Amino acid sequence: MSNSDLTRILIAAALLICPFLGPTMTYGQQATEQFIPIGYSPGVSNKYSYIGSIVAVDREAHTIVVQSNRGMRTIRVTPRTRIWLDRSKIKQTNLVGSYSDCEEGRKVEIMHDPDDENVADWIKIESN
């Protein structure tokens, strides 16, 4: 087998695996994101995320409505959405939260899923 034949085969193989190498994943490492206070996520806060208050929660639809500086927005919370309780203002460690922590009136920062702007990738909820 010549190198050019092999190259063609490898290109075909690469095209097969390309969907798995595609932009379906985010590279932001979410472990340490937990400890970054609302508004301080590097390259994300005030650029891609929106910060505001929860004005409505629909438990059946698993959505929340947020009023932010970028307007009103409804966003879906899925089992993949990471939720953290930001307690840095009260000098406590930040915790992993859950959908039940999404309550009206609470300040939040929401980063949407890179593949679906209507789905929350992560939510930080200010905790007092």
Add this chain to the structure above:
Amino acid sequence: MIRAVNESRISRFYVAVAIIFGTSTLIISACQTTPPADPPTLIERGEQIFLNETFAGNGRTCGSCHRPTDNFGLTAAFVATLPEDDPLFVAETNPDLATNFENPILMRELALILENQDGFGDLENNFNMRGIPHTLALNTSIDSRDGARTGWSGDGAPGDGSLRSFATGAVIQHFTKSTKRIAGVDFRLPTDDELDALEAFQLSLGRQEDLELPLPLQGIVAARGQEIFMDNTLGKCNVCHFNAGANGNPAILGPNAGNLNFDTGVENLPDQPADLTGELVPPDDGFGSPGNGEFNTPPLVEAADTGPFFHNNSVETIEGSVAFYNGDTFTNSPAGQLLINATGSAINLDATQVVAVAAFLRVINALENIRSNIDLLDRAMRAMDTSNGPTDSLFDRALHDTDDASQVLTGGGLHPEAAARLEAAANFIRQAKSTTDLELRARYVSDAISEQRAARNNLSSPKPVEGVHVGDTDE
């Protein structure tokens, strides 16, 4: 009497004049302004932050793990030279970090660092032990179709996942005063300006462009190793490590393939040193959370002097790391199977071929060290000319890299003449560093550069072949 009075008056006159003159001189001196030093560049500010800024944490800096005189990485041999109060060992000196922050045994024996890639919910059981990758040639090695790939699994940074954001995650993971990790209490987060400067500094380190293989190598074994490396039916190395870098071959993996992640099965290697210690080493699932088993492709030019190899420091030698791709572990891995499906066979090199590929990697590493040394020594010369900044750190790095280049060659039984030239260069650098005579120092530096160039010419043809790039030109 009159004469005495007159003498007294005259004396007072002279004293007054002297006082006025002296005071005026002092005032004038005080008012004279020396020309202000040039403000530090973004890269220089980044270097200061990288090496000195603790971010109000446990005392560590970025340089605690990414040591300038250990190729901006960290080896167990280097760890063994550190004093007991070095901030690297905070887990042994700070009671708040005594548990679930580091494993001192694995840190001291294998230079492994604890990472909580999959979250901080179960600190006792859910962690990874990873080596410390060098931060050289990042400008050539982290871009992919889907954004930056940082750290061993390509997902090392929080926020937008960029190299700029990496420092924020590192501070939270490694700089904290306690495992509570409260921003503003256990550390402070880097500011935007600091992140900009850190990114600029890191991108400035090492190679700024990839090689263009093949190189006109002088040594027959390394030259054969280069052929095997580039042969897509034999070594197949150039598919994923195009031009011995960290990017996929665009002719095979598509234009702008960039840096790719693969599951090569390293986690499944038997008899890994960390496992042999008996310490708890949970499996590392690589990219994502939960992970998909994939890890990032590192550049190979910098490999030979930055072992141990792979994300878990599981293989000590460059020959062993080449041989890994012959073994069942790689062959049975997803990446190995992909290669077999595409090419019809596994990688199957004999011992002489393994050593030849390793020899090639050793020689290109030595060439890169020489390129870097000449650059460092040039910078030291310029710093001397302008009295602009300390030169000791430049000499230290040049000395370390020169020793590295020499050891990389002698460790493979390669190019004894080049190794001797490099040892001569190292002696000149030591003399340059120790003398206070600037003229003499300049001469030593010049001699060191000449020896480096002679060594380079022994490794690779001094006359560049068209289209072949072997580093800097002589002038």
